[in-house]
Structures are given as C-alpha cells and as structure tokens.
Amino acid sequence: DQQVKQNSPSLSVQEGRISILNCDYTNSMFDYFLWYKKYPAEGPTFLISISSIKDKNEDGRFTVFLNKSAKHLSLHIVPSQPGDSAVYFCAACSYGQNFVFGPGTRLSVLP
C-alpha cells in the first residue's frame, strides 16, 4: 500500500508558465514533507520542505502548499524554465521516523 502517491507520472509545461506537481499521502501521522529533484544519472537533490504547522513555504520560484485535511501537497514552479526538466519526488515522514518517497513525476519544460 503506497503511503505517498504521485498520480501523474509525467507533466509537460511551456517555458515561462506555471508547473504544478501534486502529491497525496494516506498516513495522517506524517508531519514533515520534502520535495526532491532528480536529473538522470544523479542522486536526488533537496528542493524545498514544509512542516505540518504551516500551509505554505516559498523559496524563490518554488512554493509548496500543504492541505492537511485533504492529505495533499503541491509544488508550484513559477516561471518554469527548461532547466527544471527533471523527475520530482515527494517524501513524507513522521517525527523520528524514516521518509517515505512517492514514485515521482517527470516534468518536461518545453522551450
């Protein structure tokens, strides 16, 4: 049973437009969430995080929104750039426990 789901395997967006990547989770004990970006032949790199006491966290072009009641979070990238093309993983954990990763969404930003 997948505790962290990313139901869109892929997403294509035009350069300059907004990219929205979604993540759903089933475990209500999760209280910390991260997004990672992964390029081919490289390990995942940390992008942005949010704790359950917040509903929004922003870092430059990247914003993560958390809706605890819906057990849903999303990553917004504005504006999208070709260099953002990568696989994005959502990860969640409860305090002191290990992170659980989603299957990833492949984002393609078209010039």
Next chain:
Amino acid sequence: EAGVVQSPRYKIIEKKQPVAFWCNPISGHNTLYWYRQNLGQGPELLIRYENEEAVDDSQLPKDRFSAERLKGVDSTLKIQPAELGDSAVYLCASSSPPGTSGSSSYEQYFGPGTRLTVT
C-alpha cells in the same frame, strides 16, 4: 564541501555472484541511509545508521544483504548472492540533525547512486 561519494557508479554481474557498494557520507553527518530505487519508483529505505549503529534495518533482506559502517563514517552494502530482481539503483544518503552542520531541516543529501544490473 564534498558531497556524498559512491562507488562504483555502474556494476554488471551475473546472478549468484557477490557485489559490494561503498559510500562516503558528507563530513560530520552522523546519519547514513542506504536506499534501493527500482525503475519508475521512488527510493525505498534498506537501512539507516546513526553513527556506527544500524537503528533501522527492517527492510533489509537479511538472507542476502548485509551492511556495515565501521567507525561511523564510510559504509559498505553487500549482496551475496545477487538475484535478477536485485537490479536497481542503490543510493546512499547522509544527514545531520537540524541545527547542526548548517542544516535547518531534515533533508538528506544523496550520492549519485550505483546502477546494478544482474544478468
């Protein structure tokens, strides 16, 4: 600052052969993780170390997988004997508690991984 180092980057072996992966974490990171990532899936934790102690190895298939982290720094993950289903990318990651080593959250830093192909 050097990142997480892993070797080899690629390994092709025949089934039933042994294989070992090596990881050097970021200096000062006392937590080390080994993950396995299958194609089209996210990383799945195999084992987590706090210093030299394996604090969570519940997902490690102990009949064929073993790991060690001597002196609480470098770590080695071994598979013996390898099976076809072990083909995957093996990722090592490290982290430090928030507020230490300049970290402000629980993010893990990943190495580039070892792509294992078992034929």
